Amino acid sequence: MALDSAAATDKYTAQRYTARVALRDHTMRYLHTMIRASDLDATLDFFCAKLGLVEVNRYDSEQGRFTLVFLAAPDDVDHANSTKSPLLEITYNWDAENYDGGRNFGHLAYCVDNIYDVCQRLMNSGVTINRPPRDGHMAFVRSPDGISIELLQDGESLPPQEPWISMENTGSW
Amino acid sequence: MALDSAAATDKYTAQRYTARVALRDHTMRYLHTMIRASDLDATLDFFCAKLGLVEVNRYDSEQGRFTLVFLAAPDDVDHANSTKSPLLEITYNWDAENYDGGRNFGHLAYCVDNIYDVCQRLMNSGVTINRPPRDGHMAFVRSPDGISIELLQDGESLPPQEPWISMENTGSW
Numbered sequence: 371m372a373l374d375s376a377a378a379t380d381k382y383t384a385q386r387y388t389a390r391v392a393l394r395d396h397t398m399r400y401l402h403t404m405i406r407a408s409d410l411d412a413t414l415d416f417f418c419a420k421l422g423l424v425e426v427n428r429y430d431s432e433q434g435r436f437t438l439v440f441l442a443a444p445d446d447v448d449h450a451n452s453t454k455s456p457l458l459e460i461t462y463n464w465d466a467e468n469y470d471g472g473r474n475f476g477h478l479a480y481c482v483d484n485i486y487d488v489c490q491r492l493m494n495s496g497v498t499i500n501r502p503p504r505d506g507h508m509a510f511v512r513s514p515d516g517i518s519i520e521l522l523q524d525g526e527s528l529p530p531q532e533p534w535i536s537m538e539n540t541g542s543w
Numbered sequence: 544m545a546l547d548s549a550a551a552t553d554k555y556t557a558q559r560y561t562a563r564v565a566l567r568d569h570t571m572r573y574l575h576t577m578i579r580a581s582d583l584d585a586t587l588d589f590f591c592a593k594l595g596l597v598e599v600n601r602y603d604s605e606q607g608r609f610t611l612v613f614l615a616a617p618d619d620v621d622h623a624n625s626t627k628s629p630l631l632e633i634t635y636n637w638d639a640e641n642y643d644g645g646r647n648f649g650h651l652a653y654c655v656d657n658i659y660d661v662c663q664r665l666m667n668s669g670v671t672i673n674r675p676p677r678d679g680h681m682a683f684v685r686s687p688d689g690i691s692i693e694l695l696q697d698g699e700s701l702p703p704q705e706p707w708i709s710m711e712n713t714g715s716w
Binding site: 397398399400401402403404405406421422423442443444445446456458459461467469470471472473474475476477478479480481482483488515516517520522524 | 576
């Protein structure tokens with residue numbers, strides 16, 4: 371005798387839930403941080419072409435008049451199960467909006483292999499390095515809509531070197 | 544003949560970098576999203592006691608008069624290498640500040656095993672469910688400083704059920 375589909379879903383869900391609860395009280399996993407973009411092209415140019423993230427998924431809603439683009443850092447995409455990569459979700463509303471910033475959100479942080487190379491590439495493409503990596507360890511830049519991005523050198527700091535040592539801060543981050 | 548330590552660091556860094564560049568142009572990995580908290584106790588009560596994240600690291604700076612607390616979702620902590628868990632960084636400045644929100648930041652999203660159980664626990668502890676999980680799939684709540692949190696049901700949506708079906712939205716998220 372076939373179960374109807376609602377009952378089957380109930381049973382499946384109940385079995386799955388019971389099995390997991392046996393392991394611990396409840397489970398929870400980070401999925402993404404969502405930011406809004408007033409200009410999708412400029413935002414993807416910043417996060418992908420300049421910073422180095424990669425697009426892993428995209429969804430257009432004609433009815434809702436918005437586009438969602440999901441980005442991942444290269445090392446996160448390489449995970450065996452890429453559906454578990456921590457993602458950056460970009461929401462682009464088709465009807466023009468400008469987005470202000472607030473102080474309750476601070477920044478997104480990414481670890482990089484060579485902070486000097488990444489900052490040089492960003493600078494060459496016209497991005498202001500708000501907090502240059504004078505210490506070979508940490509830098510800050512901002513996205514076109516003012517989202518603050520922290521870059522941290524993987525492992526030990528690089529030896530301090532020019533032009534970074536002499537470069538002053540610009541604005542806030 | 545011993546190398547001096549700066550030269551040794553240079554050599555080590557150069558070797559490590561060359562080895563990684565051979566693999567791809569550059570590597571990058573997501574570390575954390577940072578948010579600011581005006582009341583650390585209330586914020587940790589929300590994110591840990593009520594939502595279910597766990598504290599994995601903490602740093603107090605007497606000189607800078609701030610505390611950093613790093614939180615992870617339970618399933619993310621279980622990774623073999625917990626230093627690679629995607630984290631939420633809470634910055635608490637000891638000198639009182641109030642934090643406003645902006646529209647360029649949207650929300651943080653977590654996947655949960657049973658969205659009804661999580662929302663019920665949050666509601667029982669006094670948290671407003673701004674967007675109830677009427678569809679068995681998605682809910683939104685806000686932290687004490689107004690950071691929007693999206694909760695998504697892992698896998699297939701749960702069958703719609705009361706009290707969620709009849710529960711209206713509250714405020715924005």
